[in-house]
Each structure stands twice: as C-alpha cells, then as structure tokens.
Amino acid sequence: MSQHSTTFTPAPVPDGRIPVNGKDYMADAKGNLTPIELIRPQHLLEDETVRKIMGYALALSDQVKRFKAHTFEDLGAFDEILAQEYKLTKGGPKGNRTYQTHDGLMKVEVRVADLIDFGPELQVAKSLLDECLNEWSEESRPEIRALIxxxxxxxxxxxxxxxxxFTLLRMDVNDSRWNRAMEAIRQAIRVVGSKTYYRIQTRESFDAPWQTVTIDLAKA
Incomplete structure (x- = not known):
C-alpha cells in the first residue's frame, strides 16, 4: 500500500458513540443500541475508517466549493476590468471563454452548457417510430431497430x-414517418437552463499536449 502524507485538515465527524448510564453504545443501521464491547473489532475498525474518510471528504468538498466561488469571482473581476478599461468583452455569445498565461503554458476555460429537457412531442416521435418498426420487416434495418x-x-x-x-437525428432514413418523428424530436427539445463548467489545463512547453488539472475524484 502506498504511503501519502498531507497537512489537509479533515472536517469534524462524530465518533458514533452514545453514552448511556456511563457506558458507551453504538447504534446499528436499524437504530438499535449495542454496547461497544459487544461489537466485533473488525466492525469497529471499519466504522473508524469510514468516519476518517468522511472527514477528509467533507473538508475537500467544502474546499472545492470555495475554489469554484473564488474562480467565478476572480474571472468576473478580470472581465469587469476589461469592460471598464478597454471596452472589451471576453468570450462568445453563449458565455464560453478562455484565459491564458503570457507564456501559453496555463489556461482556464469556461464552458456554458445548455440543460435540456423534452416535451410531450417526444411521445409522438416514439409512436411514429413504433409504426416504422411494426411495418419494417424483421430483416430490414436491424441496426436502426436496435438503436431505437x-x-x-x-x-x-x-x-x-x-x-x-441525437444519434437518431443525424441518421438519414427514407421514410415519411421517420422524418415526421425526427421533426417531433426537434420540437420536443427545450432549453431549461444552463450550467457553467471550468476546465484548468497546463503543459510543459508551447508544443506539448495540454494536461487537465484533475479535480474530479473519479479521474484523479
């Protein structure tokens, strides 16, 4: 097992011990109290390990939230300076923009993605596609059948x-019901909001590939 050292301070997590009449108990998943001395040592160790990890996870989650807020504020302040001093606006109409160091070795990308939902037209599209499937022979267009x-x-x-x-929308099928179904899908798409993503990257030289600074736990 690899050894890692850190000065990162975990968040406080309760130890799960419940004192009753001068004796320590722990509740099980059903809420029943069990004296500490009757709990198996490996279960106590597992409990302690999970609580330790939870403390670091809560503290890290809080730091990531603060980091995102600081990033938003710092870039917002820079954009404000550009607007006031130079009458410039950073980024495109959707809010996507890129910031880079003078040496070209570090950059911060801001991407704004639409959040979409689908209206009742989607059920109309499904009904039309079901008609296609019912009338097409079993042997015809098997890959399209599977995709639908x-x-x-x-x-x-x-x-x-x-x-x-969206893969269906890109397909070219010579069937009038298919085309009506695709139009119904397009009509069903509704933008219900947006979400901002930050991507921070670095590279060792101007011709080296960009490496993303990992903040996502699953990709670390």
Whole structure:
C-alpha cells in the first residue's frame, strides 16, 4: 500500500458513540443500541475508517466549493476590468471563454452548457417510430431497430438515452414517418437552463499536449 502524507485538515465527524448510564453504545443501521464491547473489532475498525474518510471528504468538498466561488469571482473581476478599461468583452455569445498565461503554458476555460429537457412531442416521435418498426420487416434495418429500442429504454429516472436520441437525428432514413418523428424530436427539445463548467489545463512547453488539472475524484 502506498504511503501519502498531507497537512489537509479533515472536517469534524462524530465518533458514533452514545453514552448511556456511563457506558458507551453504538447504534446499528436499524437504530438499535449495542454496547461497544459487544461489537466485533473488525466492525469497529471499519466504522473508524469510514468516519476518517468522511472527514477528509467533507473538508475537500467544502474546499472545492470555495475554489469554484473564488474562480467565478476572480474571472468576473478580470472581465469587469476589461469592460471598464478597454471596452472589451471576453468570450462568445453563449458565455464560453478562455484565459491564458503570457507564456501559453496555463489556461482556464469556461464552458456554458445548455440543460435540456423534452416535451410531450417526444411521445409522438416514439409512436411514429413504433409504426416504422411494426411495418419494417424483421430483416430490414436491424441496426436502426436496435438503436431505437435502446434509445427509448428509460433509466431509473424515466429518462431516455439523450446521446442516442441525437444519434437518431443525424441518421438519414427514407421514410415519411421517420422524418415526421425526427421533426417531433426537434420540437420536443427545450432549453431549461444552463450550467457553467471550468476546465484548468497546463503543459510543459508551447508544443506539448495540454494536461487537465484533475479535480474530479473519479479521474484523479
């Protein structure tokens, strides 16, 4: 096991011990109290380990929130200086913009992505596509059949596969019902908001590939 040292201070996490009449207990997942001495040592060690990790995770989460707020404020202050001193506006109409050091070795990208949802027209599209599937022979267009089925197989939240939905829109199929279904999908798309993403990158030289500074735990 690799050894890592850090001066990072974890957030306070309760130790789970509940004193009752001068004796320490711990509650189980059902709320039942168990005397500490009756809990298996490996279970106590597991409890302690999870609480330790939780302390660092909570502190790190708080730091990431502060970092995002500081990034927003710092870039906003810079944009304000550009607007006041030089009558310049950074970025494009959607709010996407890039900031870079003078030596070209570090940059911060701001990307604004639309949040979309789908209206009732999507069900009209599905009905039209079902008509296509019912009338096409079993042997014809098997790849399109599979794609349609996978697209409209909803997940636990009842959401269709959005990536595959846009794949359908890019396909060219000579069928009037298909074309009406694609138009219904386009009509169903609704922008319900936007979300801002920050990407921070660095490179060792001007001709080296960019390396993203990892903040996402899954990619660290």
């Amino acid at each position: 089925t996978e697209t409209f197989n909803t997940d636990k939240e009842g959401q269709v596969n959005r990536a595959l939905l």
